[in-house]
Amino acid sequence: MADSKVTGVYRVHPFYYLHVLDQNKNVTRLEVGPQTFVKQDHEKVLLGPERMLIIPPRHYCVIENPAVRDKNGKVVIDANGQVKLLHSDVDIRFSQEPFPLYPGETLKQAVTPLKVIEPNCALRLRAVLDFIDDEGEQFRAGDEFLFYGPGTYIPRKEVGVEEQIKAVTLKPNEAVRLRAKKEMIDRDGVQRETGEEWLNRTNGSYLPLAYEEVVATVKAYVLTDKKALQKRK
Incomplete structure (x- = not known):
């Protein structure tokens, strides 16, 4: 079978697509399968046949420079026939029907599990x-x-x-030393200043807040009638 680049005939299967440049208008358009695409002399196939993106359930991907869509979800085309893009923007897409990338769109993050x-x-x-x-x-x-x-x-x-x-798991006679990364209110409703440290003695699991930093887990000193601690100022 002759090469498509030589014959100019591209057999585009279902769920595949092409990017075709019209060299007279300098505009790139999308061609979607299934079809047999015959390239004209003034046209150039820039991409494809390329498989459409398929996002399974509980997965997602990130598209950079996504195409502009109207209120009905249709892609917006400018007066020259070029797809309008949201440059430097991103679009996070979840499980849906297979879809192509329009000219100018790029796959910033591959299909990834949630x-x-x-x-x-x-x-x-x-x-x-x-x-x-x-x-x-x-x-x-x-x-x-x-x-x-x-x-x-x-x-x-x-x-x-x-x-x-x-979460930090605290046993009896243990506490977690926390440090505030910025001014905040802790779980007990106490106002904390940036850099302030304090102890949380909650038994069980303790999950630090967004602006709390775990410094260390400390153990209590058990004092008896024969054992004491000398505190330094």
């Missing part, structure tokens, strides 16, 4: 853009907050994942 957070764990998140979440709470760029497990974290473009943290 992150499952176990009990007594949390994700430390940082807002990279101002936004209002689904509960109506407003966040400013730079704010840090937690997503608590158990649960599946659904990413959004306004939020970056800093790290996953685990």
Whole structure:
């Protein structure tokens, strides 16, 4: 079988696509299979046949420079026939029908499983853009907050994942020493200043807040009638 680049005939199977450049207009368009595409003399195939992106359930991917869509979800085309793009923006896409990348769109993050957070764990998140979440709470760029497990974290473009943290397990006669990373109110409702350290003596599991840093786990000194501690000032 002759090469498609030589014959100019491309057999595009279902769920495959081409990017075709019209060299007269300098505009690149999308051609979707199934079809037999015959390239004209003034056309050049820039990409493909390329397989469409398939996102299974409980997975996602990130598209950079996504195409602009109208209120009905249709891609917007400018007067020259070129797809309009949201340059330097990203679009997080979840499980859906297979779809192609329009000219100018790029796959910034490959298809990835959603992150499952176990009990007594949390994700430390940082807002990279101002936004209002689904509960109506407003966040400013730079704010840090937690997503608590158990649960599946659904990413959004306004939020970056800093790290996953685990609860500290405290046994009897143990405490966790905490340090405030900025001015905050702790779980007991006490105002803390940046850099301030204090002890939390809660028995069981303790999950630090977004602006709390675990310094160490300390053990209590057991004093008897024959044992004492000398405290230094």
